[in-house]
Amino acid sequence: MNSQRLKTKIAGLELASPVLTASGCGGTGRELAQFCELTRLGAFVTTSVMARPRAGRPTPRVAETPSGILTAMGLPGPGVEGFLEHELPWLAEQGVPVVVSVAGNSAEEFAELAARLSGEPGVAAIEVNVACPNVADRGRMFAWHPGAAAAVVRAVRGAAPAGVPVIAKLTPDVTDIVTIALACVDAGADALTLINTVEGMAIDHRTLRPAVTGVSGGLSGPAIRPIALRCVYQVHAALPRTPIIGCGGVATGLDALEYVLAGASAVAVGTTLFHDPGAVPRIARELDEALAARRIERLADAVGLAHRPAGHAPPQVRPATPPPPHTAPQTAPAAVPPAREAAEAPAASGRPAEPDPAPAPAAEVKERTP
Amino acid sequence: MSDTPVQTSATVLTVRQVQDYHAMTLVAPAIAERFRPGQFVALAVGGEHTGRLVRRCFGVYEVKSDYGGTVEVVFADTEPGTAWLAGLRSRDKVDVIGPLGRPFRLPRDPVTCLLVGGGPGGAALFALADTLHRRGCQVHFLLGGRTGKQVFGSRMAHRIGDSAAVTTEDGSMGERGTVGAAMPRVIADTGAEVVYGCGPTDLLRSITRVAGEFGLPSQVCLEEFLQRTGACGIGVCMTCVLPLHGEDGVTRMVRACADGPVLRGDRVRWGDLGTIPFDALGAPRVLGVPEGGRAR
Ligand SMILES: Cc1cc2nc3c(=O)[nH]c(=O)nc-3n(C[C@H](O)[C@H](O)[C@H](O)COP(=O)(O)O)c2cc1C
Ligand code: FES
Secondary structure (H helix, E strand, O other): OOOOOOOEEEOOEEEOOOEEEOOOOOOOOHHHHOOOOHHHOOOEEOOOEOOOOEOOOOOOOEEEEOOEEEEOOOOOEOHHHHHHHHHHHHHHOOOOOEEEEEOOOOHHHHHHHHHHHHOOOOOOEEEEEOOOOOOOOHHHOHHHOHHHHHHHHHHHHHHOOOOOOEEEEEOOOOOOHHHHHHHHHHOOOOEEEEOOOEEEEOEOOOOOOEOOOOOEEEEEOHHHHHHHHHHHHHHHHHOOOOOEEEEOOOOOHHHHHHHHHHOOOEEEEOOHHHHOOOHHHHHHHHHHHHHHHOOOOOHHHHOOHHHOOOOOOOOOOOOOOOOOOOOOOOOOOOOOOOOOHHHOOOOOOOOOOOOOOOOOOOHHHHHHOO | OOOOOEEEEEEEEEEEEEOOEEEEEEEOHHHHHHOOOOOEEEEOOOOOOOOOOOOEEEEEEEEEOHHHOEEEEEEOOOOHHHHHHHOOOOOOEEEEEEEEOEOOOOOOOOOEEEEEEEOHHHHHHHHHHHHHHHOOOEEEEEEEEOOHHHOOOHHHHHHHOOEEEEEEOOOOOOEEOOHHHHHHHHHHHHOOOEEEEEOOHHHHHHHHHHHHHOOOOEEEEOHHHHHHHOOOOOOOOOOOEEEEEOOOOOEEEEEOOOOOEEEEHHHEOHHHOOOOOOOEOOOOOOOOOOOOOOOO
16 A cells, blocks of 8 residues: 555645544544554544533434435534543544534534634544534524524634634535535635435334434435535535545445545545444555556545546556556646636635536646646 | 454354244354353344445354354344345355453352343353353243244253243243243242343343342343344444433433443333433433424
8 A cells, every 4th residue: 555645635634544434433433443443544533522411312313224324313422521531532642633523503602612622632623513414403404504504614713723624514405515615615614524414214114103213314325425426526616625525425445536536635434334344444445556556646636537528538447556657647637727716715705606617626636747 | 362342254154043033153263252241243234235234233142162263143034134144055254243242240159140031132141151150150041932933042041051941922832921920930939149131122121120129130131222223333323322320320321232232230221211311411401392402
């Protein structure tokens, strides 16, 4: 495995691997550590931390659905004080960047959480869960409204230390995810995680009732991968300089590659961990092999490649042997379309709400071609 | 020997029909050598490209040293995942994680133990019986089911137990009635000092109640609850939670897989399974208002 190839960067945060755990799917970290070395995770993303301890929803919380699971959790957790006392100190000692996910009932609560995390060592980034599809009070899902989502992101950005990246995690259950993404980046999000679960439903054949408490739940796993991939592609087209963590049904290195080609700089693995707790290092290895087979020397060279106009000869897929020296990726398009810069500066206003008509995030690819 | 569970691709040695159930023996030396009675294994179903992502959790009937180490599980075929397992043949592969969860705690002194079981889950009592015997304990069995075909291991219980009693609801084997109804007599007859239970959740509840009436400690294995509610078996998904009354008087939602599956019967809030009791840590604060609701 080429350790250089997989290096990636999320808004200033350098990661040795682009394969992360997804929020809410890696427990406290201790459980996963029994099955894989945590140092081999790109980062550990915590379950969303809330202000107070929270029991979550009653069981049944999960139903198996085709290529996925439906869950209704209600954001259970020990609350921020419990997290800071029992979970973060241990995680911070594991030699893996820790991304702390936060969730709250109001923008103020989000801000208080970010402030509370400020002095704490070992917080590499804050992920803002503006999508809480499992919480009973659906009317207050911030991620449904650009204004509400932006207010939360602004509050967290304001309260978090300047050096700590703020990542907004969005729901796909909106009419136009690009509008929400633009609002969040405008409000100061340094990066985006796409996506949280998709609202769905299952009915139990025996009880003749909804299979999870709370009637509907969040669908996750490979079943939602095409939806998540579409979201990543659309948002990358509109915001080519905003780092994206792709999330939804990643189970193999080739799944991860699809996300990278769509525009993600990293991927997060959730439901797959329930099935295969050692999945993250395996996916990283497979991604490395998949890149090597396509003569892609650096992950960054592959980010957003799927946006190139048709007609570019695809690089030949070869067996995964080390590439000869000086092999430039045969991928950089000759021309870099203009009109990208407008969407780049987070503070810019009056940004078009529509994705650009000619998406081709080739600038980075070209810059880095030897 | 290490406490850490392992994930391994195990080879199937045999799958047999036993009464209404299936018994599957897997070659899994690393799991066999780590196993302690009460622990369980989590099996992936559907093969390499499966779309079924929930792991199936089963207690372990027996570990043996043959073939480097084997693990035998007993299960009922109730859904497509267990049907897939029941259809496996010798030399097939299955991905297994184990041993998982906290085992039965063992008495320090050679006491008289009553082991109460029902359904396929009762199979997990036999590994415990071996260990108790080796410690010089007396082991008495009480097994129950709706019909004789649903009572797993009655012959084995008669063979290895200091005594064994069976109840069936239809009277097709042993005494007609339920385990709960027969328990007081069996406790009196055997002079049991400790009760261990394994099986359907309702059964565990009555075991706990009767043991409590006699002032006896009970340890019960919530494998069936875990099978119904869990997804990962390793403690990361948080779907298998139940309310447990702690030593400090606080009720917490704990995981059947990682905090159990063996729990002290008198600590489980049986009447509140499938709910979040209003006094549990982190319960919604105002009755009638959905958590996360406007009341905050
Ligand atoms: C059981 C469970 C718990 C989750 N908890 C959280 C959470 O606390 N915060 C969050 O932002 N996302 C949470 N998610 C969403 C995941 O992080 C992820 O976005 C989603 O499951 C899609 O990825 P996947 O298909 O790889 O699971 C949870 C998902 C599941 C299945
Ligand atoms: S089954 Fe996943 S936490 Fe218990």
